Amino acid sequence: MSSEPAPDREPRLAARVAALLAPHASLLALATLLVLTSTALTVAAPLLLQKIIDEALPAHDVALLGLLCGGMITAGFLSNLTSLYQGRLIYRVGQRVVHDLRMKVYDQVQRSPLTFFASESNSRTQSILVSDIGEISDTLTFSLQSLLLSGTGLLAAVGVIMALNWKIGLLSIVLALGLSLVNRRLARRRFMLTNLRQDRVADMMRRVEEDLSYLGVVAGRTLGRTGFQRGRFLAASLDTARLTFEERMAGRTGYAWFGSALACIPPAIYWVAGTAFPEISVGTIIIIAMLQMRLTDPIENLMLVSADIQSSLAVFKRVFAVMDLETDPSIEPSREERDGSAGTPLPRPPATLELDGIGYSYPGAARPALTGVNLTVRPGEVTMLAGPSGSGKSTLGLIIAGLLTPLQGGLRLAGRPVDPRQLRGVVTLVPQEAPVFNASIRENLLFGRPDATQDDLERVLGAVRLTSLVRSLPAKLDTVVGERGYELSGGERQRLALARALLSPSPILVLDEAVSALDVITGAEVHASVLHHCADRSLIFIAHRIPVLAHEDTVVLIDQGRVTEHGTHAGLLDRHSAYAHLVRSQTTVAAPAPAPAPVPDTAGQPDS
Structure with missing residues (x-):
């Protein structure tokens, strides 16, 4: 298997991933609706704060202040409640997909021809069933949830900023698009490193399976090769650690620069608003600055999630490669076996x-x-x-x-x-x-x-x-x-x-x-x-x-x-x-054997 799929295969890979989620479309739609509700409630809080700063506080309007503060508290409570339930839905969908995927891989391997088990490392199959699909679980839960929350949060924040001041809003959209394009280039390296790392993990598991098994330990000790066994495991472990480090650090320098750049935006807003847009109210300036600050986390999260999803495509590729294995038709369950009905009975003994x-x-x-x-x-x-x-x-x-x-x-x-x-x-x-x-x-x-x-x-x-x-x-x-x-x-x-x-x-x-x-x-x-x-x-x-x-x-x-x-x-x-x-x-007795009789099971007989 190659370490990275050809670019023209990526759309097909993404389509297969989407097909895994298709049976759970209704739950995903409900989760998305809850995310949108939570985002709307989150955005409502800054807008209520703008009214507090521009209207309630200057006028010392206690009734309006109480109403607005109560609205902020209610919005915060409902936002967290909807976020809790959408998280439950996402986790449920993720675990169902992972369970289905794990069983499909298990069934596919179980139906493979006998020659597959002679040529394919069992540790690689174990790595795919446990490690790879475990990473897919993280992608389908944490990454998918973060994608929904960050994506809707970003769109909502940009929409409010556009409504308050379209020029600043337009600048925010351009910035987000630019970062997305740069992030795609950073994610490709992580994709390649993830695929290489998973191969090294499978190699390391194979070393453990062979060298730390009963027979492997016996062979290593009797032949004086325990140092050699440790040395090659050490090399595999160091290589895995190196690739894991490179994968985790891939693009981190770029992310740090982007974070620094985004941190400069609020002071710039205050300066621009105070010089170029004196007609904007103080509340509006503060809210725009707050929303711009809220753009930082969604953009960075989207960049990280995009990298995670890109790297997880390498894992999906490995899993789908197993699912595409040729199966032995004789292992496929018959229609009678699937529906539980009795098939045509075979002749019972005596039969030739x-x-x-x-x-x-x-x-x-x-x-x-x-x-x-x-x-x-x-x-x-x-x-x-x-x-x-x-x-x-x-x-x-x-x-x-x-x-x-x-x-x-x-x-x-x-x-x-x-x-x-x-x-x-x-x-x-x-x-x-x-x-x-x-x-x-x-x-x-x-x-x-x-x-x-x-x-x-x-x-x-x-x-x-x-x-x-x-x-x-x-x-x-x-x-x-x-x-x-x-x-x-x-x-x-x-x-x-x-x-x-x-x-x-x-x-x-x-x-x-x-x-x-x-x-x-x-x-x-x-x-x-x-x-x-x-x-x-x-x-x-x-x-x-x-x-x-x-x-x-x-x-x-x-x-x-x-x-x-x-x-x-x-x-x-x-x-x-x-x-x-x-x-x-072989000096085997060639005389005809007498009619055999049961041999009593006595203790103390030798056994190799």
């Missing part, structure tokens, strides 16, 4: 999943990740996807789970074409780095099935051999596992994620290196227990370490995105195939 000529390529990749993959997954069968690193096994798992849309070929369930959205309703994937949330063990499990009972939770914990661990914890199931689950070991995190997947009602499970963090003995026991627990489900294993398989289990060997061997476990071993060589090289 067929992959026909599946092909996929990642953007910018030198070769396709998958080419012409054919595969049949029958109900209750175990399928093993094997192959070297980078062969395309995990990509195939993502396609089967409906997380990637194949670029060639298609998928069928029970003979009917099925799209990625429907696949996600019948397939659950457990990746090697499965997410564990900073919540309790119970909450992590219920994420897979919110209506699961206590018995359900205990059953899946037993299946992955976590019962003893949970019982040993002070809060049992309600123990919080920490950021990314780092209160648990790597193997415990993997088993917790696997237990969550076992809770899901999906008839097909894809386990991608789901027990890679376990030792050989524990991994074999969990594998056997999962087979028993999922006897009525289709299981697809993706692993470098081949688990114990039965004779009839299906094996698919993938190399450079193509299926090079496909058959049963026993059949491929008998042919002395590449798969057989892979199994022997």
Whole structure:
């Protein structure tokens, strides 16, 4: 993303900002009406003061003096009251717009293709959702309110001055226009600096996310690079501070000169009125001077608000860039999902999943990740996807789970074409780095099935051999596992994620290196227990370490995105195939496994 939009894009950017406010036009109109009322009441006070000076005081008219003073008090009270309510309206509109905008950005990112999350920094998304939209909140509340108050106050003051003496009023208008033109040039630099600063803030957040995470701290300490990590954060922080200072100070020198110039106006009015316009009354001269003094704050506020709005356009640009991201059509909610009506029910198990000529390529990749993959997954069968690193096994798992849309070929369930959205309703994937949330063990499990009972939770914990661990914890199931689950070991995190997947009602499970963090003995026991627990489900294993398989289990060997061997476990071993060589090289027991039985969850077993 460029640091500053092209000039011809600015009108379109402003139009999009205006479109955000359009649904709240009625509230904004009411707020504007209250601002006009407050401004009129504010202007009334000096006019009443003019009458006091020119008429009531010289004539010693107590009744008129009381009436005029009472009018000033009433005008001041009503002005502040209307100002209070218009502020409430502006804040309400601002927060509604910010909430809507934040949800639109969240939804847009959530609907983005899976490849977006691999290439885009999560800290940048966080910066936009929190920092950028937070700045927009300030713009839509404080800046918008200041714009309305200062703008109407300036117009009202100029109008009264014009009525009292049009020559001085004309001078005021010329001055305001001149300052506005100069301010536009000053604001452009602040616009550019704001955009650069937000990029640096995102970079700094990325450093914090990487270096101060559990894995970042471990890497820095074990490799002796903590000083390097601190140094690059220091550089990012200094750069952010420098840009923030330059942004805040941009145009401040000009504003100081303008303030000094405006401060010279009242003495000049007294001098001009006393020499060139002797016929003007004392009250009129004082009121003109007061109103000219009141021009100072609105003009300076308008200059600052204009700069804030100009700089906030850079923030809006970043937010709109996210809102314009390409989305994955398969993530879009269907009409049935939006209105809550039931769609056409998918075939439930037993049902056969067929992959026909599946092909996929990642953007910018030198070769396709998958080419012409054919595969049949029958109900209750175990399928093993094997192959070297980078062969395309995990990509195939993502396609089967409906997380990637194949670029060639298609998928069928029970003979009917099925799209990625429907696949996600019948397939659950457990990746090697499965997410564990900073919540309790119970909450992590219920994420897979919110209506699961206590018995359900205990059953899946037993299946992955976590019962003893949970019982040993002070809060049992309600123990919080920490950021990314780092209160648990790597193997415990993997088993917790696997237990969550076992809770899901999906008839097909894809386990991608789901027990890679376990030792050989524990991994074999969990594998056997999962087979028993999922006897009525289709299981697809993706692993470098081949688990114990039965004779009839299906094996698919993938190399450079193509299926090079496909058959049963026993059949491929008998042919002395590449798969057989892979199994022997890992010294995996090749004998057919007996009918698996539940493995008791005993304490004291090793875990990596």
